[in-house]
Amino acid sequence: MIISSKTVKYLIHALLLVAGFIWIYPFIWMILASLKSNNEFILSTSPFPETFHWDNYTRAWVDAHFSGYFMNTVIMTLATVLIVVVLSALTGYALGRVNFPGRRAVIIFVVGVMFIPKGYTIIPLYQLVEQLGLTNSLFGVIIAEASGAHTLFILLFTSYFATMPKELEEAAIMDGCGFVRTFYRVMLPMAKPIVATTVIMQFIWTWSSFLIPTVLTISKPELRTLAVGMQNFVGTHSTDWSGMAAGATISLLPVIIVFILMQRYFIEGVAGAVKQ
Amino acid sequence: MEKIAKKTRTIGKQKTTPLTKSRNRWAYVFLLPQAIVFLGLSLYPIIMSYVYSFFAWDGASPLNDFVGFANYVELFQTTRFWGSFLHTIYYVLGTTVIGVGASLILAIILNTQQFTGKAFYRTIYFLPVVTTTAIIGVIMNNIFGVNGLVNQTLQSINFIQQPIPWLGSSTLAMILLVVIGAWKSLGMNMIYWLSGLQSIPSEMYESAQLDGAGFWRTLVHITLPLLKPILAVILLLSIVNGMHAFDLVKTLTNGDPYNSTETLDLYVFNYAFGGGMGGGTSRMGYASAAGVMLGLFTLIISAIFGGFSFFTQKKNKTKKGE
Incomplete structure (x- = not known):
């Protein structure tokens, strides 16, 4: 479609810019507020801090335990991403390259599972983790985060592996590679775009996950993640506004940076979701 | 899914040699971890x-007090449950109408050829999607607080005299939840729409131009009708997401004031883990029953929309067959 008139075009640009500024202003506000003193935060109407109060970050990082929350979030996210990539790549490879008996049934099952009405699965998950004795480490949170059918990722891997030429696999076999070596030496490196999409999407989801870490760390404050720890901040340090803004910035900045650098893969993954 | 099944069916048809046998065995090994x-x-x-929902159970003692459908019966007689159901419907309708509608306008603009800065705008409008909802809730709670940024700004330009109690009034708090929920998910819907728009062949537009159709005529007669199948998918995703609104509700309003913004997911959480909130111990069995109801509501709505999209696609196919 073509928008012809120049004035209309400029008008649209102006509108998109103003709306876009308001759109992300909460984040700009958060970063600016994280550098104000608490007095300034309450009294000043200027959006900019008079001087940069980096001590807000020290307070959030040390006193409000954001250093621990940050490490927990990093460990939880990386471990979950690794597990999910391995699981869905293996499954996708089997489904995309081998026509084993029952293959169609497995694909139907992978898709069909999205439509099973779920009850409140966090309760049994919580019970399960407790029975397995995993409530004392991040391991319980990680396996709960890595659960799920990963339907989207499996389908992305399946269709990607299925379109690779058969000659590639035959050449690998000629070179003496077995099934497993062919997979991780030849085929998996070729599937980098799908691996990237899976990594980025799962990274952003897990980083932001709230319900699972909330429930699984109910009695373990030292295992909390950023999203959960932030709520704690609101309760106990309720007068430290700029410290709170610093904590929020610590929590959001990594995921914003990852998104801006890798957005191509994320957006392709999202677009892939509707096409499937 | 059908596409994948078809595409890959051709790789089969091997004879059962020892090699295929070993490949099949390896395939099962690969499937095993997942x-x-x-x-x-x-x-x-x-x-x-499902099992828990038939028990009276606090989560700690042994699971031995089978009560049949008593939890469900109680649920159906509880006004707070139906209230949270209603709030969920408000939230779903609000975020879907605002989010899906506004994102279509944005996508149409960003899909225009020779429009500079597409990638820039896309990044800006998509940004809220990737940020942690539970943190957004805390930030927005501050921005819309009595002495927060919004009231400060409105007062400094003399738009209002007294601060507005955004989160203190049931209606305003609900509206706020909907608007922020729509803001958070709009970028996602925009990408869905864009992928739908990009699947429309450019010849369609060219021939419309040759026929002398302007921007609006092309939009109404070509673009929108061709987007119908994807509309069903986007609506469905938006509704299912809205049904499970928890992070934002918990962190922005926590159901306040007086449970007037409590959604179903928060209701379930409060009974399962908010020990003391509903008076005393956790009621895991009762919460499970409420969770099952939420799952069933979601399924019913999905089924309706699944049927809708199935029929529109079928109609399109028969049209093409003529």
Whole structure:
């Protein structure tokens, strides 16, 4: 479609810019507020801090335990991403390259599972983790985060592996590679775009996950993640506004940076979701 | 899914040689880890979430007080449950109408050829999607607080005299939830729409131009009708997401004031883990029953929309066949 008139075009640009500024202003506000003193935060109407109060970050990082929350979030996210990539790549490879008996049934099952009405699965998950004795480490949170059918990722891997030429696999076999070596030496490196999409999407989801870490760390404050720890901040340090803004910035900045650098893969993954 | 099944069917048709046998065995080995994780950590919890709903159970004592459908009966007679159901519907309708509508306008603009800065705008409008909802809730709670940024700004330009109690009034708090929920998810819908728009062949537009159709005529007669199948998918995703609104509600309003913004997911959480909130111990069985109801509501709505999209696609196919 073509928008012809120049004035209309400029008008649209102006509108998109103003709306876009308001759109992300909460984040700009958060970063600016994280550098104000608490007095300034309450009294000043200027959006900019008079001087940069980096001590807000020290307070959030040390006193409000954001250093621990940050490490927990990093460990939880990386471990979950690794597990999910391995699981869905293996499954996708089997489904995309081998026509084993029952293959169609497995694909139907992978898709069909999205439509099973779920009850409140966090309760049994919580019970399960407790029975397995995993409530004392991040391991319980990680396996709960890595659960799920990963339907989207499996389908992305399946269709990607299925379109690779058969000659590639035959050449690998000629070179003496077995099934497993062919997979991780030849085929998996070729599937980098799908691996990237899976990594980025799962990274952003897990980083932001709230319900699972909330429930699984109910009695373990030292295992909390950023999203959960932030709520704690609101309760106990309720007068430290700029410290709170610093904590929020610590929590959001990594995921914003990852998104801006890798957005191509994320957006392709999202677009892939509707096409499937 | 059909596409994948078809595309890959051709790789089969091998004879059962020892090689294929070994390949098949390896395929099962590759499936095993995902299968174990799925059975243990997905299917088992799904089944147990139904089982628990038939027990009176606090989560700690042994599971031995079978009560049949008593939890469900109680649920149906509880006004707070139906209230949270209503709030969920408000939230779903609001975020869907605002989010899906506004994102279509944005996508149409960003899909225009020779429009500079597409990638820039896309990044800006998509940004809220990737940020942690539970943190957004805390930030917005501050921005819309009595002495927060919004009231400060409105007062400094003399638009209002007294601060507005955004989160203190039931109606305003609900509106706020909807608007922020729509803001958060709009970028996602925009990408869905863009992928739909990009699947429309450019010849369609060219021939419309040759016929002398302007921007609006092209939009109404070509673009919108061709987007119908994807509309069903986007609506469905938006509704299912809205049905499970928890993070934002918990962190922005926590159901306040007086449970007037409590959604179903928060209702379930409060009964399962908010020990003391509903008076005393956790009621895991009762919460499970409420969770099952939420799952069933979601399924019913999905089925309606699944049917809708099935029929529109079928109609399109028969049209093409003529």
